Amino acid sequence: MRDLSTPPEGSASASAQIENETRSPLIALIGPPNSGKTTLFNRLTGLRQKVANYPGVTVEKYVGQVQCDLERTVELVDLPGIHGFSARTLDERVTRDALEGRLEDLRAPDAVVLIVDCTRLESQLMLVEPVLKLELPTLLVLNMWDELEERGGNLDHMELAHLLGVKVVKTNARVGLGVDQVKDFLSGVEIRHRGLPPPVRVLNNVPRGVPLPMIDAFTARRRRVDKVVDRASFVQPGPARSTERLDAVFLHRIWGPLVFLAVVVVVFQSIFTWAVPLMDGVELLITSSGEWLASRLSDGWFRSLLIDGVWAGVGSVVVFLPQILVLFLFLGILEDSGYMARAAVIADRVMYRVGLQGRAFLPLLSGYACAIPAILAARTVEDERDRLATIFITPFMTCSARLPVYALLIAAFIPDRRLLGPLMSYRAAVLLGLYGLGIMAAVVTAFLLKRTLLRAEPGSFVMDLPPYRLPSARSIGLRLLDRSKIFLKRAGRVIFAVAIVLWMLTQFPRLDTGPPPIEDSALGRIGQVIEPAIEPLGFDWRIGVGLVTSLAAREVIVGTLGTIYGVEGATDDSITLQETLRRDLTLPAAIGLLVFFAFALQCMSTVAVMRRETGGWKWPILQFSYMLFLAYSGAFIAVRLF
Amino acid sequence: MGLTGPQSMSGLPKEELGGELRLGDIPLSQTVELVRIDLPPERAEPLLERGVLPGCRICPVRSSPAGDPIISVDGSLLALRRETANCLCVRLLSDFSQESQ
Ligand SMILES: Nc1nc2c(ncn2[C@@H]2O[C@H](COP(=O)(O)OP(=O)(O)O)[C@@H](O)[C@H]2O)c(=O)[nH]1
Ligand SMILES: [Mg+2]
Numbered sequence: 001m002r003d004l005s006t007p008p009e010g011s012a013s014a015s016a017q018i019e020n021e022t023r024s025p026l027i028a029l030i031g032p033p034n035s036g037k038t039t040l041f042n043r044l045t046g047l048r049q050k051v052a053n054y055p056g057v058t059v060e061k062y063v064g065q066v067q068c069d070l071e072r073t074v075e076l077v078d079l080p081g082i083h084g085f086s087a088r089t090l091d092e093r094v095t096r097d098a099l100e101g102r103l104e105d106l107r108a109p110d111a112v113v114l115i116v117d118c119t120r121l122e123s124q125l126m127l128v129e130p131v132l133k134l135e136l137p138t139l140l141v142l143n144m145w146d147e148l149e150e151r152g153g154n155l156d157h158m159e160l161a162h163l164l165g166v167k168v169v170k171t172n173a174r175v176g177l178g179v180d181q182v183k184d185f186l187s188g189v190e191i192r193h194r195g196l197p198p199p200v201r202v203l204n205n206v207p208r209g210v211p212l213p214m215i216d217a218f219t220a221r222r223r224r225v226d227k228v229v230d231r232a233s234f235v236q237p238g239p240a241r242s243t244e245r246l247d248a249v250f251l252h253r254i255w256g257p258l259v260f261l262a263v264v265v266v267v268f269q270s271i272f273t274w275a276v277p278l279m280d281g282v283e284l285l286i287t288s289s290g291e292w293l294a295s296r297l298s299d300g301w302f303r304s305l306l307i308d309g310v311w312a313g314v315g316s317v318v319v320f321l322p323q324i325l326v327l328f329l330f331l332g333i334l335e336d337s338g339y340m341a342r343a344a345v346i347a348d349r350v351m352y353r354v355g356l357q358g359r360a361f362l363p364l365l366s367g368y369a370c371a372i373p374a375i376l377a378a379r380t381v382e383d384e385r386d387r388l389a390t391i392f393i394t395p396f397m398t399c400s401a402r403l404p405v406y407a408l409l410i411a412a413f414i415p416d417r418r419l420l421g422p423l424m425s426y427r428a429a430v431l432l433g434l435y436g437l438g439i440m441a442a443v444v445t446a447f448l449l450k451r452t453l454l455r456a457e458p459g460s461f462v463m464d465l466p467p468y469r470l471p472s473a474r475s476i477g478l479r480l481l482d483r484s485k486i487f488l489k490r491a492g493r494v495i496f497a498v499a500i501v502l503w504m505l506t507q508f509p510r511l512d513t514g515p516p517p518i519e520d521s522a523l524g525r526i527g528q529v530i531e532p533a534i535e536p537l538g539f540d541w542r543i544g545v546g547l548v549t550s551l552a553a554r555e556v557i558v559g560t561l562g563t564i565y566g567v568e569g570a571t572d573d574s575i576t577l578q579e580t581l582r583r584d585l586t587l588p589a590a591i592g593l594l595v596f597f598a599f600a601l602q603c604m605s606t607v608a609v610m611r612r613e614t615g616g617w618k619w620p621i622l623q624f625s626y627m628l629f630l631a632y633s634g635a636f637i638a639v640r641l642f
Numbered sequence: 643m644g645l646t647g648p649q650s651m652s653g654l655p656k657e658e659l660g661g662e663l664r665l666g667d668i669p670l671s672q673t674v675e676l677v678r679i680d681l682p683p684e685r686a687e688p689l690l691e692r693g694v695l696p697g698c699r700i701c702p703v704r705s706s707p708a709g710d711p712i713i714s715v716d717g718s719l720l721a722l723r724r725e726t727a728n729c730l731c732v733r734l735l736s737d738f739s740q741e742s743q
C-alpha cells in the first residue's frame with residue numbers, strides 16, 4: 001500500500017484520507033449490450049450485490065463485492081451496455097459519467113474491465129480505444145470463447161494483448177471458465193490518487209481537436225482495430241446454424257407473427273390467470289398475519305394505525321408481487337433467449353405507424369403489470385424522442401393496480417349475462433373494452449405527440465439480433481430477486497407513508513369518544529371540498545375521497561370506500577361493499593368511474609419515476625394533467641351516453 | 643444462395659447514371675461493400691457503432707415478416723428498416739474487384 005504520500009492539509013483532507021483507507025478499490029465493468037457483463041458480474045459477486053438507483057436518473061446501479069482472497073475484497077459495478085461514448089442514449093450517458101467519475105453517488109473507478117463478445121470482435125473492439133484513453137488499469141475480457149471455438153473461429157489472444165498493451169483473458173462467463181483470472185486482475189487493483197480528486201477525463205467517440213467528420217473518424221478508428229485484429233490472426237467464426245434455423249421460423253412471413261401473438265397471449269395469460277392463485281396466497285398471508293397481530297395488541301389508536309393503516313396499505317401493494325414476478329420471469333426468459341429482439345423487429349412496423357419503434361414493445365408489454373418497471377425498461381429505446389413518447393403512453397396500458405377497481409365496479413354494476421354465446425359475458429366485454437380504451441388512448445396520444453412536441457424524422461432503427469441462447473436459471477433467478485427487493489422497497493416507503501397519512505386524516509379532528517365519523521374527518525372534508533368538481537360526473541364526496549386516496553395507488557380506492565362505508569376488510573369481491581355502492585352510484589356514474597380509471601394517472605410512484613427518468617417536472621406534470629383531462633372528459637361523456 | 647458470377651447481376655437493378663445501388667435493392671445472400679451512408683451524422687451513428695462503416699461487407703440474410711432487411715455484418719445480425727437500408731449506398735463485390743484501389 002502506498003502511504004503518507006500526501007501531506008496532511010487540515011481536517012478535510014485528513015478525513016478524505018481516512019475514507020480512502022477504509023474503502024476498497026472500485027472496478028467498472030463495461031461492454032456492449034449482450035456481451036455477458038451481467039453473467040460475469042454475477043459469477044464474480046454471487047449474492048454479495050446490491051441494487052440502487054443513481055440520483056437524477058433511475059438507472060439501476062449494480063454494485064457488488066468481489067472476494068478476491070481471504071482479506072481482500074474489491075467492489076465491482078455493472079454499468080449499462082454501450083456501443084459507444086456519444087451519450088446519445090440514457091444508458092450511454094450513465095456509463096460515460098460513471099467512468100469519468102461524474103456520478104454523484106459513485107466514486108471514479110480505479111480500474112476498468114472491458115468485456116466483449118469475441119465472436120464479433122471487430123465491431124466490439126471499437127470501444128477499446130476510448131477506454132484506453134482513460135489511462136486506468138484495464139482488463140480486456142474475451143467472453144463467449146466457447147462459441148468462438150465451436151463455430152470455427154480463432155484468435156491469438158496473447159498477440160492481441162501484446163498489440164493493445166492490456167491484459168487479456170478469455171472466458172466463458174456462463175459456466176465460469178476464466179473467471180479466476182479475472183479475479184486475479186481484480187485483486188491486483190490499487191486505489192489510485194489517494195487524497196486527490198480523481199482526474200476527470202472526457203470520453204468521446206470522436207477524438208477532440210481532430211477536424212475529421214464523424215464518419216471518417218469512425219472509419220479511421222475501425223481501420224486501426226482491423227489492423228490489430230488481423231495481426232492477432234482473428235478468424236471470424238461461421239454463422240450460428242441453430243440461430244439461422246430458429247430465425248427461419250420466428251421471422252417467417254407467416255409463422256413469425258403467429259408465434260409473436262402466441263407469446264403475447266401466454267404472457268397475458270400468465271399475468272392474469274396463473275399469477276392469481278399466488279396472489280390469493282399472499283393476500284391470505286397478509287390478512288391472517290394482520291389478524292394474528294391484531295389479536296396480540298390491545299385495542300387503541302396504535303393497533304388501528306398498525307393494522308388498518310400500515311398493514312392494510314402495504315398489504316394492498318404487496319399482493320401484486322407474485323404477478324410482477326411472473327411477468328418478469330417470462331420477460332426474463334424472452335430476453336435472455338434472444339426472442340425479445342425478434343419480437344421487437346416484428347412489432348416495429350406497427351409501432352412505426354404510430355410513430356414509435358419496435359423497442360417500445362417490451363416496455364409497453366411490461367406496462368400491463370406495472371408502469372414503473374415498464375418506464376425503466378424504456379431506456380432501451382435508443383431515440384430520446386421515441387423513449388419520451390413511449391414512457392408518456394405507458395400508463396395507458398391497463399396495469400394490474402386497475403384490476404381490483406375494475407373488478408369491484410364490474411361485479412357491482414354489470415349484470416352477469418351472456419353476450420356472445422358461452423365465450424363472452426357482459427362483464428368480460430366491459431373488461432376487454434377498458435383494455436381497448438387504454439390502447440386507443442395510447443395510440444392516439446403517441447400519434448399526436450410525434451406530430452407536435454416530439455416531432456422528428458423517423459429515426460434509423462437498428463436492432464441487434466443476438467444468437468438464441470438457453471436462458472440460465474441462475475441469472476433469471478437473480479434478476480427476480482432484484483425485482484422483488486426493488487418492488488418491496490418501494491411498497492415499503494411510498495405506500496407506507498401514504499397509508500399513515502391517510503389513516504391520520506380519518507382520525508382527526510378527534511372527538512372525545514374516539515375518531516370522528518368519516519364525513520366529519522379531515523379526509524371526509526377533503527372529499528366535500530372537491531365534490532362540486534366531480535358532481536358533473538355523478539360522483540359524490542365519497543368517491544371524491546376515493547379518487548384522492550387512489551392518487552397514492554389506484555387500488556387504494558377499494559379499501560378507502562370500504563372504510564367510508566364502514567365495511568370491515570373490504571376487498572373487490574366483498575358483497576356488502578358492492579351492495580352499498582349500488583345504492584350510492586348510478587350505472588352511468590359507475591361506467592364513468594371505470595372510464596376515469598382507464599385514463600387517469602392515479603399513481604404517485606409513476607409520477608415520481610417519470611420525474612427521474614425525464615430529469616424534471618415538465619413531462620410528469622404534462623402527463624398527469626393530460627391524463628386527468630382525458631379521464632374527466634371521458635367520464636363526462638360516458639355518464640351522458642349510458 | 644448460389645448467386646455467383648455474372649448471372650447474379652441480372653437480377654439486380656441496373657446502376658443508373660448518377661443513381662447508385664442501395665442496400666434495399668440487394669437480393670438475399672449477396673454480399674456487398676458499403677460505400678456511403680446517406681444519413682445525417684446523428685442518425686448514422688447507431689450504424690457506425692455497430693460496425694456498419696464505409697468499406698464493410700454486408701450481407702442481407704433474411705427479411706422480416708414486414709419485409710425489412712436483416713443483415714449480417716462482422717458476425718453480428720442487425721435488423722434495419724427498409725427506409726434506412728435505402729440510405730446505404732453499396733457496391734457489388736464481384737470475384738475480381740476485391741483488390742480494387
Ligand atoms: N455461450 C455463452 N453464452 C454466454 C456467455 N456469457 C454470457 N452468455 C449468455 O449471453 C447472454 C447475455 O448475457 P448478459 O450477461 O445478460 O449480457 P449483458 O447484456 O452484457 O449483461 C445470456 O443469455 C448469457 O447466458 C459465454 O461465455 N458463453
Ligand atoms: Mg446486463
